[in-house]
Amino acid sequence: MPIKDYFSGHAKIYATFRPDYPNALYDFIYKHLHEKSRAWDCATGNGQVAKHLASMFDEVYATDISNKQLENAVQASNITYSVSSAEHTTFPDNYFDLITVGQALHWFQRELFYKEVMRTAKPNGLLAVWGYAVLSVDESIDELFNKFYTETVGPYWDDARKLVEDQYRSISFPFEEIPAPAFSIAVEWTKQQFAGYLSSWSSTQKFINSNGFNPVDDFITSLKNLWQDDELKNVTFPVFLRLGRIKK
Numbered sequence: 001m002p003i004k005d006y007f008s009g010h011a012k013i014y015a016t017f018r019p020d021y022p023n024a025l026y027d028f029i030y031k032h033l034h035e036k037s038r039a040w041d042c043a044t045g046n047g048q049v050a051k052h053l054a055s056m057f058d059e060v061y062a063t064d065i066s067n068k069q070l071e072n073a074v075q076a077s078n079i080t081y082s083v084s085s086a087e088h089t090t091f092p093d094n095y096f097d098l099i100t101v102g103q104a105l106h107w108f109q110r111e112l113f114y115k116e117v118m119r120t121a122k123p124n125g126l127l128a129v130w131g132y133a134v135l136s137v138d139e140s141i142d143e144l145f146n147k148f149y150t151e152t153v154g155p156y157w158d159d160a161r162k163l164v165e166d167q168y169r170s171i172s173f174p175f176e177e178i179p180a181p182a183f184s185i186a187v188e189w190t191k192q193q194f195a196g197y198l199s200s201w202s203s204t205q206k207f208i209n210s211n212g213f214n215p216v217d218d219f220i221t222s223l224k225n226l227w228q229d230d231e232l233k234n235v236t237f238p239v240f241l242r243l244g245r246i247k248k
Helices: 008-016 022-030 050-053 067-071 109-120 140-153 161-165 193-197 202-210 217-219
Strands: 038-042 059-064 080-082 096-102 121-132 175-178 183-189 233-245
Touching: 022 121, 022 183, 022 233, 038 050, 038 067, 050 059, 050 080, 050 096, 059 067, 067 080, 096 109, 109 121, 183 193, 193 202, 193 217, 193 233, 202 217
Parallel strands: 038 059, 038 096, 059 080, 096 121
Antiparallel strands: 121 233, 175 233, 183 233
């Protein structure tokens, strides 16, 4: 199976407009840790998660298949970035207290990745995988947004997107699972920020490559009577987590 890299071509857009995960998510994960020595953030992208881990762990190792993504990553003295696939790394055995994957597990060859988790995690370490599902603004905007999501760029989503829509409930997860509550991301965005986020989607970039124009422009124009240029609106993303303890 070929490695899927849908973000190198627009790494700066991705780094600028992707929303941050809530502190409550990290707090829930951290309270189940036995040690906080080393963490591996797999598919780190712009280092969004690695930055948060760096405030808690002595050492953070963050990997991604995209060097372009890593060029835009947040820097910290205790974060080591490297280009690597999720399924094959050079990390030692029994090395990590926590392994994290934010909004990326659906791109992996999961059985191979799980083997790498078993090899590199310490006994009783944790694997935390999470993502965020389809956003909501308000009833009037959501109606137009859902049409854009399903009809305009819908055909350009990779099949793996269905796993996100299902909130990872249908994936295999061969670890001792710790029940997790639902979380959410809440941001205040201008219409321009909303447009930037939509442009960061892999499906939007595929549409642009196929058709030669950005479909977000027309969609944002359709919101002119619903969202003023300088107006801030609340945007909410449901966040889901699967947390597992690694038994050896």
